[in-house]
Amino acid sequence: MMSMSSPDTTRQDESTTPATPKVCPECGGSGWHMVMVEHRGRQVEQATRCECIRRQQGSRLLEAARVPRRYRHCELSNFEHEGPFRSLARAHFAAMRFVEEYPLQDDGLLLVGSIGTGKTHLAVGILKELIAQKSAHCLFYDYRELLKEIQNSYNDSVKVTEMDVLRPVFDAEVLVLDELGAAKPSEWVWDIVSHILNTRYNDKRTTIITTNYSDDPSLMNKEETPARRATRDETLGDRIGDRMRSRLHEMCRVVRVEGEDFRMKFKSAGKGERTPFS
Numbered sequence: 001m002m003s004m005s006s007p008d009t010t011r012q013d014e015s016t017t018p019a020t021p022k023v024c025p026e027c028g029g030s031g032w033h034m035v036m037v038e039h040r041g042r043q044v045e046q047a048t049r050c051e052c053i054r055r056q057q058g059s060r061l062l063e064a065a066r067v068p069r070r071y072r073h074c075e076l077s078n079f080e081h082e083g084p085f086r087s088l089a090r091a092h093f094a095a096m097r098f099v100e101e102y103p104l105q106d107d108g109l110l111l112v113g114s115i116g117t118g119k120t121h122l123a124v125g126i127l128k129e130l131i132a133q134k135s136a137h138c139l140f141y142d143y144r145e146l147l148k149e150i151q152n153s154y155n156d157s158v159k160v161t162e163m164d165v166l167r168p169v170f171d172a173e174v175l176v177l178d179e180l181g182a183a184k185p186s187e188w189v190w191d192i193v194s195h196i197l198n199t200r201y202n203d204k205r206t207t208i209i210t211t212n213y214s215d216d217p218s219l220m221n222k223e224e225t226p227a228r229r230a231t232r233d234e235t236l237g238d239r240i241g242d243r244m245r246s247r248l249h250e251m252c253r254v255v256r257v258e259g260e261d262f263r264m265k266f267k268s269a270g271k272g273e274r275t276p277f278s
């Protein structure tokens with residue numbers, strides 16, 4: 001039997017192979033170039049880091065972030081937020097402010113909204129800006145993909161342990177966890193989610209989360225019967241557990257990314273973040 005490919009090799013084919021490196025015309029490949037600076041009233045030569053080093057570092061960080069090919073084009077600058085839906089403009093603004101304030105403000109972001117509103121686009125855009133502007137070490141993971149990789153690691157024929165998969169997720173300076181709650185909930189899923197979120201919370205690491213599930217607590221009623229529960233839409237609490245939902249609120253600022261925000265009322269910028277979903 002063919003051995004199962006490790007998560008790394010399945011992702012490898014998505015990454016762009018760097019072209020044969022050309023020698024930088026600015027520094028001749030040394031990474032340094034001389035500039036004239038003023039020193040005690042005289043012009044003197046000084047060695048400075050060449051811009052190509054920063055660019056190389058940026059592309060290495062970007063590759064290490066493992067953004068899937070289908071999202072590679074996503075930038076904050078090409079996020080479409082004009083039109084009738086003001087929540088998109090607000091979300092875009094929140095994303096830009098987040099980048100600006102990082103790392104002074106170490107709260108993460110919880111991007112909540114229905115399918116197709118551009119949450120992942122924003123999350124990837126933020127990640128790319130954090131790499132370009134702040135040289136942050138980022139990692140992108142699709143929630144279901146992550147659970148699959150962890151599950152795969154239990155397979156004896158795979159030489160990857162659960163910790164091999166989780167370690168980078170715990171350690172990433174900034175983690176994007178896309179589509180939180182998208183996998184069918186189970187005890188195991190809840191354990192994994194709480195392990196990840198609690199670890200990152202305790203280590204004060206920044207986590208950016210997208211989810212299609214409403215996190216509106218007013219939809220959840222502790223005394224509700226299973227029958228009542230079945231008649232309403234599932235919430236984020238239903239999908240990852242209420243404790244983890246509250247944990248998320250402690251580690252993230254909530255940003256609504258909705259295409260139909262005429263249904264929502266916002267109290268004021270920044271303070272209306274916990275207003276009901278509908």
Ligand SMILES: [Zn+2]
Nearest residue numbers: 024027050052
């Ligand atoms: Zn150079």
